[in-house]
Amino acid sequence: xxxxxxxxxxxxxxxxxxxxxxxxxxxxxxxxxxxxxxxxxxxxxxxxxxxxxxxxxxxxxxxxxxxxxxxxxxxxxxxxxxxxxxxxxxxxxxxxxxxxxxxxxxxxxxxxxxxxxxxxxxxxxxxxxxxxxxxxxxxxxxxxxxxxxxxxxxxxxxxxxxxxxxxxxxxxxxxxxxxxxxxxxxxxxxxxxxxxxxxxxxxxxxxxxxxxxxxxxxxxxxxxxxxxxxxxxxxxxxxxxxxxxxxxxxxxxxxxxxxxxxxxxxxxxxxxxxxxxxxxxxxxxxxxxxxxxxxxxxxxxxxxxxxxxxxxxxxxxxxxxxxxxxxxxxxxxxxxxxxxxxxxxxxxxxxxxxxxxxxxxxxxxxxxxxxxxxxxxxxxxxxxxxxxxxxxxxxxxxxxxxxxxxxxxxxxxxxxxxxxxxxxxxxxxxxxxxxxxxxxxxxxxxxxxxxxxxxxxxxxxxxxxxxxxxxxxxxxxxxxxxxxxxxxxxxxxxxxx
Numbered sequence: 001x002x003x004x005x006x007x008x009x010x011x012x013x014x015x016x017x018x019x020x021x022x023x024x025x026x027x028x029x030x031x032x033x034x035x036x037x038x039x040x041x042x043x044x045x046x047x048x049x050x051x052x053x054x055x056x057x058x059x060x061x062x063x064x065x066x067x068x069x070x071x072x073x074x075x076x077x078x079x080x081x082x083x084x085x086x087x088x089x090x091x092x093x094x095x096x097x098x099x100x101x102x103x104x105x106x107x108x109x110x111x112x113x114x115x116x117x118x119x120x121x122x123x124x125x126x127x128x129x130x131x132x133x134x135x136x137x138x139x140x141x142x143x144x145x146x147x148x149x150x151x152x153x154x155x156x157x158x159x160x161x162x163x164x165x166x167x168x169x170x171x172x173x174x175x176x177x178x179x180x181x182x183x184x185x186x187x188x189x190x191x192x193x194x195x196x197x198x199x200x201x202x203x204x205x206x207x208x209x210x211x212x213x214x215x216x217x218x219x220x221x222x223x224x225x226x227x228x229x230x231x232x233x234x235x236x237x238x239x240x241x242x243x244x245x246x247x248x249x250x251x252x253x254x255x256x257x258x259x260x261x262x263x264x265x266x267x268x269x270x271x272x273x274x275x276x277x278x279x280x281x282x283x284x285x286x287x288x289x290x291x292x293x294x295x296x297x298x299x300x301x302x303x304x305x306x307x308x309x310x311x312x313x314x315x316x317x318x319x320x321x322x323x324x325x326x327x328x329x330x331x332x333x334x335x336x337x338x339x340x341x342x343x344x345x346x347x348x349x350x351x352x353x354x355x356x357x358x359x360x361x362x363x364x365x366x367x368x369x370x371x372x373x374x375x376x377x378x379x380x381x382x383x384x385x386x387x388x389x390x391x392x393x394x395x396x397x398x399x400x401x402x403x404x405x406x407x408x409x410x411x412x413x414x415x416x417x418x419x420x421x422x423x424x425x426x427x428x429x430x431x432x433x434x435x436x437x438x439x440x441x442x443x444x445x446x447x448x449x450x451x452x453x454x455x456x457x458x459x460x461x462x463x464x465x466x467x468x469x470x471x472x473x474x475x476x477x478x479x480x481x482x483x484x485x486x487x488x489x490x491x492x493x494x495x496x497x
Contacts (some may be wrong), residue, residue: 238267
């Protein structure tokens with residue numbers, strides 16, 4: 001008869017055996033393509049970042065973009081200014097929509113030129129330029145803030161005329177200025193939170209009004225040999241509003257002109273896909289409520305890293321996102337906010353748990369990767385698997401539960417030859433941890449309240465099949481935030497979203 005201690009040991013071993021779950025990764029079954037993960041430095045934050053001394057500035061850039069010591073981010077989102085001198089490339093009205101505009105380019109763009117060049121030096125290739133508003137003289141309210149509509153869109157007329165073509169010219173000129181400095185803008189947006197009226201840069205639009213402008217912008221890009229620039233729409237406040245806009249734009253036949261649908265998470269996180277055959281991005285999200293914190297996990301608060309790890313996981317896995325972008329990257333002396341990922345007091349630079357949440361995805365899942373199918377579930381653990389362009393396979397486990405989980409990975413269409421695992425939790429930051437490779441399977445232990453990322457090298461053994469939703473309708477042929485200095489910390493829907 002076994003002793004009581006042996007019975008306890010036996011029970012523990014049986015419990016561990018029962019807790020172990022097998023998850024199968026089908027590497028040949030491709031889902032959405034991943035464009036990347038990123039941040040913005042809009043509304044003067046890029047300039048503040050640039051003005052740090054060499055040490056803190058380099059450390060901040062490393063935290064954002066390095067694939068060995070930082071998050072390895074691959075997207076930046078710049079703001080196209082619409083205010084007066086020093087903010088907009090067209091600070092004064094030419095007098096009419098058809099008059100010759102007097103563009104002004106300072107080559108600085110409130111630090112965003114430097115930030116773009118710095119990001120590119122780390123290998124960043126996706127640069128998203130987004131306008132919060134048209135210049136005020138192009139709008140129904142005569143103001144670049146406080147909402148209002150672009151003159152000439154459906155249902156909105158102005159005594160000064162139809163400014164749609166002039167606005168398209170303005171946006172394209174901005175792209176051309178960046179092109180001249182060696183910075184290729186890859187994505188161009190003409191709206192930001194069109195479902196929200198704010199005192200700073202803001203412009204309203206519904207789907208039909210956006211649809212009455214999008215072809216004009218598309219043709220203007222084409223006529224300037226910029227057809228490679230993808231048009232985005234519409235950066236709505238929340239995912240539900242973006243769903244409404246997307247449905248309207250798809251119904252209006254706008255998918256033929258657009259490259260990506262973009263939305264924010266302030267009015268609701270992306271938890272289900274948009275009804276489109278195009279890519280979807282969560283293009284801005286942040287904690288707008290809490291003071292600066294570096295916590296990974298405590299109580300599930302919005303400033304905590306695990307909270308954002310779970311948001312990213314849900315967005316990529318459940319909403320089929322191709323990109324996830326936080327509001328700001330680095331801020332200086334703004335410790336009253338957590339709307340950014342890295343803090344500096346001008347001398348030291350401190351990363352947040354939120355940065356490491358992004359690192360567990362962006363450092364390993366690189367642009368051009370595809371999400372691949374998985375089967376099998378693990379209690380309280382979200383599972384995303386990906387195939388990079390170099391053939392490596394990445395599996396990300398996000399455990400929001402209070403218990404550790406043992407998982408064995410098996411593979412279809414792939415034979416692993418090496419496996420490495422990395423862990424972030426309250427006591428580890430992208431730290432190497434055990435991954436046991438045996439007989440073509442990999443076993444890992446995923447601690448509670450943690451993200452564990454597994455990177456595998458090996459050989460593909462089957463032909464890949466891309467699984468895409470069919471187009472929702474036949475497509476016709478294609479045709480031939482600047483704020484006062486005291487308010488700079490304000491973010492998102494509160495001041496510069």
